[in-house]
Amino acid sequence: MSDTESLPKRTSLYPLHKELGARLVDFAGWEMPVDFGGVVEEHLNVRSHAGLFDVSHMGEFLVEGKDAEVVIQGLTPNDVSRLADGQAHYSALTSETGCFIDDILVYRRAENRYLIVVNASNIDKDFAWIESRAEGEVELTNASDDYALMAVQGPRAQAILAPLTDVDLAAMKYYRFADGEVLGEKAIVSRTGYTGEDGFEVMVASELGEKIARGLLDKGAAQGLKPVGLAARDTLRLEAKMALYGNDIDDEHTVLEADLGWIVKWKKGEFVGRDALAKQKEQGAPRKLVGFEMVDRGIARHGYPAFVDGRSTGLVTSGSFAPYLKKNIGLVYLPADTCQEGTEFEVEIRGRRAAARVVPTPFYKREK
Amino acid sequence: MLPDDRKYSKEHEWIQVDGDNGTIGITDFAQKELGDVVYVELPEVGAAVASMEVFGNIESVKAVSELFSPVSGEVVKINDKVVDAPELVNADPHGDAWLIVLKLSDASQLDGLMSAAQYQEYIDKEGKD
Numbered sequence: 001m002s003d004t005e006s007l008p009k010r011t012s013l014y015p016l017h018k019e020l021g022a023r024l025v026d027f028a029g030w031e032m033p034v035d036f037g038g039v040v041e042e043h044l045n046v047r048s049h050a051g052l053f054d055v056s057h058m059g060e061f062l063v064e065g066k067d068a069e070v071v072i073q074g075l076t077p078n079d080v081s082r083l084a085d086g087q088a089h090y091s092a093l094t095s096e097t098g099c100f101i102d103d104i105l106v107y108r109r110a111e112n113r114y115l116i117v118v119n120a121s122n123i124d125k126d127f128a129w130i131e132s133r134a135e136g137e138v139e140l141t142n143a144s145d146d147y148a149l150m151a152v153q154g155p156r157a158q159a160i161l162a163p164l165t166d167v168d169l170a171a172m173k174y175y176r177f178a179d180g181e182v183l184g185e186k187a188i189v190s191r192t193g194y195t196g197e198d199g200f201e202v203m204v205a206s207e208l209g210e211k212i213a214r215g216l217l218d219k220g221a222a223q224g225l226k227p228v229g230l231a232a233r234d235t236l237r238l239e240a241k242m243a244l245y246g247n248d249i250d251d252e253h254t255v256l257e258a259d260l261g262w263i264v265k266w267k268k269g270e271f272v273g274r275d276a277l278a279k280q281k282e283q284g285a286p287r288k289l290v291g292f293e294m295v296d297r298g299i300a301r302h303g304y305p306a307f308v309d310g311r312s313t314g315l316v317t318s319g320s321f322a323p324y325l326k327k328n329i330g331l332v333y334l335p336a337d338t339c340q341e342g343t344e345f346e347v348e349i350r351g352r353r354a355a356a357r358v359v360p361t362p363f364y365k366r367e368k
Numbered sequence: 369m370l371p372d373d374r375k376y377s378k379e380h381e382w383i384q385v386d387g388d389n390g391t392i393g394i395t396d397f398a399q400k401e402l403g404d405v406v407y408v409e410l411p412e413v414g415a416a417v418a419s420m421e422v423f424g425n426i427e428s429v430k431a432v433s434e435l436f437s438p439v440s441g442e443v444v445k446i447n448d449k450v451v452d453a454p455e456l457v458n459a460d461p462h463g464d465a466w467l468i469v470l471k472l473s474d475a476s477q478l479d480g481l482m483s484a485a486q487y488q489e490y491i492d493k494e495g496k497d
Contacts, residue, residue: 023403039429040404231403231430299407299427321406321429328407350425350432 011056012148012209020227027230028121030057035229042232043323046195047366049224050154052216053233055194055201056209059123059144061116067136068112075133075272076106077255079265083108088175088190091263093118093126094273098254098280102126103245105192107177115188117149119245133272148209152216152225153199153236155366160220161200165189169200183215194233196240196364238329239322239364241291247302248289248317248331256285257333287333289317291361292345294328296354300347301330307346307353308338316347322363329363330356370395371462375478376487377438379420382462383470385478390439393466394426394457397491402428405457410446410468417441417470419477424467426457439477441470 008031017024022033033054035042045051063072072080078091087108093101102122107115118126127142134140152161162169167180167189177190185208193199204212217225234244243249249258256264256277264277294300300319305312319330334345341360346353370376374384380398383390399405407427417423417437424435446468450456456465472478482490 034430035403038404040406235429297407298409299432301432321427323404323429 012206013054013213016210016213033229035231036227039231040323042228043235045226046154047324050156051228053151053228055151056148057120059118060147062141062143063114065138067138068114071134071138077264079268085110098273098276099251100249147203148206149203151193151201153193153195153197156223157199160223160225194242195236235320235323238318241362256280257287259289287335288339289333290339290358292330292356293359294356298349298354299328305348306332370484372484375481377481379436381438383438388471389469390472391466391469396461399458399461404429405454408450408454411443413443415443438481441472443468444471445469
């Protein structure tokens with residue numbers, strides 16, 4: 001590790017985080033707010049009102065040129081050709097084994113002009129991977145440092161953001177986006193998020209991040225908009241059963257095992273990992289990521305071992321107290337024949353076995 | 369202000385002695401550091417607890433922390449209210465959210481602990497580091 005790598009990076013919202021009294025931690029090489037004083041309160045406020053998240057640490061790549069669609073199509077399981085201008089989808093960069101190099105969002109800005117949003121921890125790896133596989137007439141740009149990205153999430157998100165932008169939010173469907181202005185500055189606004197709530201993500205030039213965040217918090221305060229740290233972001237996404245790279249998905253579990261088969265579009269043609277996934281689909285995945293609730297007392301956390309009929313079957317990938325549901329929940333890979341809802345298994349918590357039960361997911365689903 | 373009717377440990381526990389027994393809890397400083405407490409694991413009544421050893425666990429949303437006993441003794445009472453409502457630790461750490469009562473086996477161990485004023489100085493210093 002070089003010296004420059006060991007110094008945490010800061011997003012353009014850093015001065016604001018400090019001012020708001022954030023507890024800061026190193027996350028994927030970034031000094032990020034883990035909370036602003038109360039994880040549970042932040043979590044609940046997103047479910048009842050709205051929260052503002054700084055997600056500027058995430059990476060943004062531009063993939064442009066005559067062969068841009070072909071390149072992305074070859075690296076991801078979802079079908080990019082189905083995207084209209086101003087539409088995005090959830091997808092992945094898959095390995096030859098059908099596992100995850102990363103999970104990503106692909107935005108189609110125009111024909112053969114794409115924006116890809118990737119996890120902060122994977123920026124260098126992903127960019128090198130795409131570069132190594134990109135053939136033909138295509139220009140790749142790692143624009144990660146050029147953008148500040150903020151999420152406004154919660155039932156009041158639209159009411160908060162609508163008066164501050166010329167983008168028609170009421171007409172914007174889920175996973176659509178548009179160029180426009182937010183608080184008088186150029187922005188890309190998308191109806192996307194990672195909380196299980198309705199909400200938007202706002203991308204602006206990185207030097208404008210702090211100004212826009214301050215403006216949003218100021219104008220949104222009357223509607224209950226408050227800052228949210230990474231800790232509540234994690235519990236919110238877990239209640240909504242959205243996968244976290246490095247926990248629930250990685251380069252050792254396939255897209256099918258991760259229960260994300262819906263992002264594989266078999267009719268689209270070739271992509272990296274397709275053969276491995278097709279074979280697994282035919283034979284059946286040996287294990288599957290399932291949601292569980294603790295039956296006994298205790299919180300099963302990331303990395304705790306799970307046992308089915310006394311046999312060790314792997315590790316809990318995510319686990320936490322769920323602030324909205326007020327239960328101890330988690331995700332775990334279990335053998336395919338023990339994945340049925342209601343199946344009981346055990347998690348070892350500090351040397352003690354505690355009973356857990358497979359439950360339907362998402363754990364939390366908002367009312368529409 | 370820290371109550372001065374008790375002693376404090378470097379691991380941010382307090383102990384209030386009444387006759388042969390000592391009531392133990394975590395300090396306000398500790399609960400603030402932890403954040404929202406969502407789970408408390410305590411020993412059973414009758415268990416032997418040794419000074420400076422782990423007697424239980426306390427969990428916030430993000431992390432698990434061990435509870436260290438300031439003194440040795442036998443557990444004579446545990447606070448079921450805290451087990452059922454862990455958020456009590458955030459609300460009243462020096463009062464209703466006491467954790468266990470120990471029958472002290474060696475009262476001289478109390479001499480190694482801090483007074484309220486000493487503990488205040490200790491956390492002021494720790495906060496600056």
